[in-house]
Amino acid sequence: MTRFDPISGAIGEAQPAKRHLADLRGCFRDTGAFERALAHDNRLVYTVAAVEPAAGEGDLHYGLGVIYPGLVGDEYFLTKGHLHTWRAAAELYIGIAGEGLMLLEDEVTRENRLVPLQPNGVVYVPGHTAHRTVNTSDVPLTYLGVYPARAGHDYGAIAERNFRSVVINRNGKPHLLERN
């Protein structure tokens, strides 16, 4: 059994990769707020640790993510988001602690939707769907992701055009807003 720690983000022997504000340049809508936040403190935004037991056709990989609570302007702390290199690959997210949202965007139609991510809940991310996780709470959001071993991660497509919408805090509640 591979043990994981919902607080530290460690899973088995995997060293969690750390993503700080500086790594997320271009992700947030309010670039002024981003530069001010970064000048103040290059905060840790999230960690992700992946376990890759085998790489055969029927194998699975999995990862543990922890997003810290925080805002850049009115936009919640978030992951870079990705598509799978093998576009047909789905991913299953399982809420472990804290609560947040997943932003799903169809690669082709660019239709998007928000889905809650909470403990005792599972989010199905179909193939061909860009996905980003957002912490809308004031405690760390921890989740497991499970995906086919051959899925692969494509961050480039997102880095280029970003998601069509952003998730902002409006009067204390998450709100989906079209990016200008």
Add this chain to the structure above:
Amino acid sequence: MTRFDPISGAIGEAQPAKRHLADLRGCFRDTGAFERALAHDNRLVYTVAAVEPAAGEGDLHYGLGVIYPGLVGDEYFLTKGHLHTWRAAAELYIGIAGEGLMLLEDEVTRENRLVPLQPNGVVYVPGHTAHRTVNTSDVPLTYLGVYPARAGHDYGAIAERNFRSVVINRNGKPHLLERN
């Protein structure tokens, strides 16, 4: 998000399938103890509910299992166990509540091993590996299983030759014993 209930075994709209003692004829080693237990009460041994969001090449299915605590003779309550029809398909088990063990048996060499299954832990079941879950605690054992959509379940091979070993309670502790 598809919510699940670790107590009732419900997940989303899926109706949990119920497996009672009478459904598990042939699984337990001590057939006398089995018949006596069954005559006394055809107890509910476990439930399993599967969610199948899509069936494409890159898709995933998942299920929630709840095994109730109990013994037949000195053998812990268990699932029938299965191989995947697509033998190369792996499965990921995630402990949700309670604790128990997974019995893994290589289809070819028939080597077997016991792996703990507990909350905040993940068990990787490689392809070509028969797997059965056993509740060694005195509360329900709840877990999620995630597998490729095209895995399929083959119960027939297990029904025919069973697992090579059994997990018995010896002085209050689980013990792996060769079946005679």
